[in-house]
Amino acid sequence: MDKILIIGACGQLGTELTLKLRAMKGRDSVVATDLQNEPPKIVGDGPYEPLNILDSDRFHEILSTHDIKEVYHLAAILSAKGEDNPKFAWKLNMESLLTVLEAGRNKVKKIYWPSSIAVFGKDTPKENVPQKTIMNPDTVYGISKLAGERWCEYYFQKYGVDVRSLRYPGLIGYKAMPGGGTTDYAVHVFHKAIARESYECFIEEGTVLPMMYMEDAVRATIELMEAPIDQVKVRSSYNLAAMSFSPMSITTEIRKHYPDFKITFVPDYRQKIANSWPASIDDSEARADWGWRHEYGLPELVETMIGHLKDTIVVS
Ligand code: NAD
Numbered sequence: 001m002d003k004i005l006i007i008g009a010c011g012q013l014g015t016e017l018t019l020k021l022r023a024m025k026g027r028d029s030v031v032a033t034d035l036q037n038e039p040p041k042i043v044g045d046g047p048y049e050p051l052n053i054l055d056s057d058r059f060h061e062i063l064s065t066h067d068i069k070e071v072y073h074l075a076a077i078l079s080a081k082g083e084d085n086p087k088f089a090w091k092l093n094m095e096s097l098l099t100v101l102e103a104g105r106n107k108v109k110k111i112y113w114p115s116s117i118a119v120f121g122k123d124t125p126k127e128n129v130p131q132k133t134i135m136n137p138d139t140v141y142g143i144s145k146l147a148g149e150r151w152c153e154y155y156f157q158k159y160g161v162d163v164r165s166l167r168y169p170g171l172i173g174y175k176a177m178p179g180g181g182t183t184d185y186a187v188h189v190f191h192k193a194i195a196r197e198s199y200e201c202f203i204e205e206g207t208v209l210p211m212m213y214m215e216d217a218v219r220a221t222i223e224l225m226e227a228p229i230d231q232v233k234v235r236s237s238y239n240l241a242a243m244s245f246s247p248m249s250i251t252t253e254i255r256k257h258y259p260d261f262k263i264t265f266v267p268d269y270r271q272k273i274a275n276s277w278p279a280s281i282d283d284s285e286a287r288a289d290w291g292w293r294h295e296y297g298l299p300e301l302v303e304t305m306i307g308h309l310k311d312t313i314v315v316s
């Protein structure tokens with residue numbers, strides 16, 4: 001079995017992807033890496049190496065030591081955090097991708113790199129955004145993801161690097177907290193409702209954004225990576241969709257379980273980012289090319305999140 005390396009394995013997505021890939025392929029086939037010396041307990045006890053992906057010598061050392069053939073490169077600075085230090089967000093998001101793509105020209109056979117709905121901007125249509133459309137992102141994160149998509153297609157066309165990518169919507173899971181995005185409210189709101197605390201939401205009540213339950217996102221990622229090469233026709237990044245909702249509509253759904261849950265809306269700088277993103281995405285190319293189907297809509301998401309979190313969160 002080809003050995004897999006995950007970069008950014010301790011993040012919101014990396015935690016769940018590492019656990020799933022280890023469950024499918026065997027603990028020792030998946031080498032987790034991230035900045036810290038030790039992984040959080042939840043990532044488990046498979047192989048782990050500290051790695052700052054800006055240190056390309058260390059990256060190559062890990063590739064050789066473990067004879068890595070597949071890389072999932074998840075490390076990035078997300079939309080909200082990126083605005084604090086745009087130059088560093090650009091450096092991390094771009095330099096690291098180019099390091100990984102270069103490795104694809106040598107021993108690494110397959111690469112996964114995620115893009116985002118942040119590639120779209122305020123000139124993009126709001127509803128059912130097609131695969132190819134006006135982009136013009138407004139955040140440094142979105143600019144880096146759009147440039148990254150162009151680099152992925154370039155490396156595929158020029159060097160035959162088998163790099164695959166998805167434009168994720170906002171991801172919602174219960175195993176790890178989100179790391180600095182605009183859609184993070186959709187995870188925080190569960191923690192507050194279950195703790196019987198009120199929540200001050202930084203996005204306006206009516207702002208609709210595309211979202212996805214983490215299990216669907218992890219399955220989409222693995223299905224894309226395992227699809228036969230001739231089915232992967234988009235080499236920039238595939239649109240991917242499941243549901244769209246606003247802070248008020250998720251609150252209404254949560255109140256079916258916690259009727260007394262109180263939320264207030266105090267939009268901050270993240271509102272402007274949310275306003276620049278579309279409300280819904282047309283992912284028909286992913287559905288047609290490699291058979292993508294989402295399983296979780298809003299009611300299933302809310303029920304599942306509460307089901308998993310209610311025994312772990314201390315009630316105030
Ligand atoms: P996250 O912030 O939760 O995790 C990122 C991880 O990368 C962290 O564990 C961090 O320690 C690590 N990291 C940061 N700098 C690093 C470096 N220099 N070297 C090595 N590791 C480093 O992010 P996430 O939500 O898990 O996102 C993973 C990927 O998915 C990112 O590329 C992100 O753009 C993309 N994505 C996420 C979402 C979402 O809603 N979570 C949506 C769209 C796209």
Ligand code: SER
Binds near residue numbers: 078080116117118181
């Ligand atoms: N959820 C991510 C963010 O808000 C989208 O890429 O930044």
